[in-house]
Amino acid sequence: MLEIRDLHARVEGKDILRGVSLTVKRGEVHAIMGPNGSGKSTLAKVLAGHPSYEVTSGEVLFDGKNLLELEPDERAREGVFLAFQYPVEIPGVSNAQFLRLAYNEKRKHLGEEELDPLEFKDLLKERAQIVEMDAGLMSRSVNEGFSGGEKKRNEILQMAVLEPKLAVLDETDSGLDIDALRIVSEGVNKLRHADNAIVLVTHYQRLLNYIVPDYVHVLYKGRIVRSGGKELALALEEKGYDWIKDEAEESQPSAASA
Amino acid sequence: MMAQATKEKSSYRAAFEVMQAEDARCLPAWLLRLRETAMERFEQVGFPTTDVEDWKYTNTGAITKGAFAPVAADARVELGADDVAAFLAPEASSRLVFVNGVYRAELSATENLPAGVVVADFATAFAGEHESVLRAYLARPSDPEVDGFNALNAAFLREGALVYLPKGAQVSAPIQLLFLSAPATQTAAVFPRVLVVAERESAATIIESYASTGESRSFTNAVVEVFVGENARVTHYKVQRESEAAFHIATTNAELERSGVYDLTTITLGAQLSRHGIGVKLAHEGAECWVDGLYLVGTGQHADTHSLIDHTSPHCTSHQLYKGILDGKSRAVFNGKVFVHKDAQKTDAQQSNKNLLLSNEARVDTKPQLEIYADDVKCAHGATVGQLEEEELFYLVSRGLHTDLARNLLTYGFAEELVEKIKIESIKRQLDEAILNRLHARLEV
Numbered sequence: 001m002l003e004i005r006d007l008h009a010r011v012e013g014k015d016i017l018r019g020v021s022l023t024v025k026r027g028e029v030h031a032i033m034g035p036n037g038s039g040k041s042t043l044a045k046v047l048a049g050h051p052s053y054e055v056t057s058g059e060v061l062f063d064g065k066n067l068l069e070l071e072p073d074e075r076a077r078e079g080v081f082l083a084f085q086y087p088v089e090i091p092g093v094s095n096a097q098f099l100r101l102a103y104n105e106k107r108k109h110l111g112e113e114e115l116d117p118l119e120f121k122d123l124l125k126e127r128a129q130i131v132e133m134d135a136g137l138m139s140r141s142v143n144e145g146f147s148g149g150e151k152k153r154n155e156i157l158q159m160a161v162l163e164p165k166l167a168v169l170d171e172t173d174s175g176l177d178i179d180a181l182r183i184v185s186e187g188v189n190k191l192r193h194a195d196n197a198i199v200l201v202t203h204y205q206r207l208l209n210y211i212v213p214d215y216v217h218v219l220y221k222g223r224i225v226r227s228g229g230k231e232l233a234l235a236l237e238e239k240g241y242d243w244i245k246d247e248a249e250e251s252q253p254s255a256a257s258a
Numbered sequence: 259m260m261a262q263a264t265k266e267k268s269s270y271r272a273a274f275e276v277m278q279a280e281d282a283r284c285l286p287a288w289l290l291r292l293r294e295t296a297m298e299r300f301e302q303v304g305f306p307t308t309d310v311e312d313w314k315y316t317n318t319g320a321i322t323k324g325a326f327a328p329v330a331a332d333a334r335v336e337l338g339a340d341d342v343a344a345f346l347a348p349e350a351s352s353r354l355v356f357v358n359g360v361y362r363a364e365l366s367a368t369e370n371l372p373a374g375v376v377v378a379d380f381a382t383a384f385a386g387e388h389e390s391v392l393r394a395y396l397a398r399p400s401d402p403e404v405d406g407f408n409a410l411n412a413a414f415l416r417e418g419a420l421v422y423l424p425k426g427a428q429v430s431a432p433i434q435l436l437f438l439s440a441p442a443t444q445t446a447a448v449f450p451r452v453l454v455v456a457e458r459e460s461a462a463t464i465i466e467s468y469a470s471t472g473e474s475r476s477f478t479n480a481v482v483e484v485f486v487g488e489n490a491r492v493t494h495y496k497v498q499r500e501s502e503a504a505f506h507i508a509t510t511n512a513e514l515e516r517s518g519v520y521d522l523t524t525i526t527l528g529a530q531l532s533r534h535g536i537g538v539k540l541a542h543e544g545a546e547c548w549v550d551g552l553y554l555v556g557t558g559q560h561a562d563t564h565s566l567i568d569h570t571s572p573h574c575t576s577h578q579l580y581k582g583i584l585d586g587k588s589r590a591v592f593n594g595k596v597f598v599h600k601d602a603q604k605t606d607a608q609q610s611n612k613n614l615l616l617s618n619e620a621r622v623d624t625k626p627q628l629e630i631y632a633d634d635v636k637c638a639h640g641a642t643v644g645q646l647e648e649e650e651l652f653y654l655v656s657r658g659l660h661t662d663l664a665r666n667l668l669t670y671g672f673a674e675e676l677v678e679k680i681k682i683e684s685i686k687r688q689l690d691e692a693i694l695n696r697l698h699a700r701l702e703v
């Protein structure tokens with residue numbers, strides 16, 4: 001479904017991704033871990049098409065299509081979804097209104113009938129249960145005045161409504177207490193099925209106890225320096241990132257100065 | 259140059275003389291005198307030029323040179339109920355309709371009012387028992403600061419709307435005052451005048467609407483005066499959506515008695531050049547006002563708002579929120595002064611002006627001002643000029659919204675605070691559409 005080949009990207013003139021390759025198949029869950037500043041969010045933003053991030057080389061295929069040629073809104077309608085590490089607050093725009101527009105854009109794209117506000121309200125109510133989201137928040141402005149946990153839940157609620165083929169969840173676990181983490185993880189598990197794929201970006205292993213990945217990759221200084229199964233995450237929890245860093249410096253002495 | 263100016267003035271003078279002669283027998287003498295004084299004042303000061311500080315950013319040269327002719331009472335335009343329907347607020351159960359400044363009884367409705375409440379055109383009011391109300395309020399000693407536009411309005415004071423609420427009267431349905439410009443043989447200058455007198459403990463909602471039936475290049479010069487009595491409450495909407503060829507100059511003055519409440523919301527969508535001067539005087543303790551507005555302009559439009567919130571007494575509260583949305587090559591001016599006099603202790607005054615520029619060619623000059631002479635007050639003011647937030651835009655777009663729709667939604671979000679304040683559904687809907695239409699225009703490009 002997703003094929004990233006030797007991707008290089010920069011932001012504000014700084015090279016951040018220095019050759020990322022990754023293949024994600026339908027039905028799989030991949031975790032991308034790595035120390036702060038290694039480029040995890042950059043990779044997520046590049047996949048979503050954020051205009052500040054410039055791809056300097058490499059390619060990304062999504063269902064065989066060149067993803068990098070598509071505008072961010074086209075990517076979304078094709079089924080790419082990014083749960084933001086820092087969801088944006090949008091005063092004056094109601095959650096329900098915004099999500100209905102987004103949902104209908106996608107329906108139109110698929111040649112399906114749009115839902116009117118009442119029909120959509122029912123759908124939203126049903127999906128809100130997946131993340132145990134208070135339906136009252138839906139009439140409020142997007143993320144405005146939401147707690148950290150509510151913002152993260154709102155991201156997963158949007159995923160539940162838009163039903164993407166590929167969901168990239170950027171640090172969805174950060175800022176969640178243990179109860180919220182369980183609710184959000186269970187929500188994601190309910191949305192996981194044989195036809196979609198999930199890329200979990202996380203700093204901690206904790207989330208992976210709840211959402212068990214098929215593969216774990218470690219991103220460091222803009223490269224995937226190690227890949228493995230879920231046991232890799234456990235090893236990282238136990239030993240920290242230092243051994244990975246040391247290993248990476250040894251095998252790629254030029255990485256730091258490239 | 260002098261000759262040029264004199265000639266312009268004298269074209270108004272000629273029309274003025276004709277009007278005075280026509281009205282000599284049917285209108286009260288005090289009114290004829292008031293008009294004469296005002297005409298002299300206008301001839302003395304003329305139209306303000308950009309040399310005047312208050313008019314620095316708004317050039318009225320096109321009006322001065324515009325060859326506008328005060329419309330004679332018999333210059334009637336054929337307009338039926340069907341033509342007018344689109345401009346009526348269905349929420350209102352009483353209304354006065356003026357077409358090119360002339361009252362049209364057959365399009366108006368003045369029944370359905372509580373006992374003692376008067377909603378009448380001036381001609382009717384002058385002839386009836388409320389002549390004394392008009393006389394008491396219209397013939398007040400004129401303000402020496404009155405500018406040329408105000409003076410000209412008073413000089414041509416003939417048609418207008420009186421809303422009189424006796425003590426304790428509660429009018430639940432809104433009262434609409436509709437001033438329509440329709441294409442006429444002459445480029446019309448019209449001088450609407452509104453007087454609202456709300457006696458103590460009365461309450462009403464007034465919708466003051468200005469619209470055009472075609473692309474008329476009209477000149478509207480309106481003066482509205484509102485007197486809010488003790489514990490009275492006046493909710494006032496001013497909706498201006500004249501043609502984009504029109505010139506619209508308006509003044510709204512309100513004076514509040516003890517614990518009176520005045521809630522003004524202005525919506526500016528139309529006219530090539532519009533200027534709204536607002537003066538609210540919190541003249542007695544405990545008075546409270548809201549002076550809010552939204553201007554939404556595009557290429558070729560210029561919208562100017564000048565307001566003075568005058569705190570002359572203690573324990574008064576004023577709230578002001580003005581928002582501007584500027585698209586294309588448009589221009590807006592906001593100048594808001596809050597003046598707190600020495601005796602006005604415990605004043606609470608908040609003022610804010612926020613502007614959203616949707617294009618690089620749009621320009622706004624904003625100047626919120628506080629002038630405080632009391633020492634125990636709570637005052638805050640501020641102004642912002644910004645563009646759509648890139649991160650907000652990306653967030654919406656990343657959910658599959660087309661860029662235009664996302665921009666539109668953010669623009670709507672910017673205005674939402676004011677849209678939500680509006681309690682009249684039809685006005686709210688007009689505003690929604692105005693924001694949406696801008697989107698359609700952009701999608702077609």
Ligand SMILES: Nc1ncnc2c1ncn2[C@@H]1O[C@H](COP(=O)(O)OP(=O)(O)O)[C@@H](O)[C@H]1O
Pocket residue numbers: 011012016034035036037038039040041042043052
């Ligand atoms: N918008 C941006 N502007 C400037 N620098 C950025 C921006 N986004 C990321 N970076 C830089 O890129 C590097 C990687 O950041 P990021 O992708 O957020 O890492 P991670 O998510 O792994 O913590 C950091 O050095 C960060 O400062």
Ligand SMILES: [Mg+2]
Pocket residue numbers: 040041042085170171
């Ligand atoms: Mg990150």
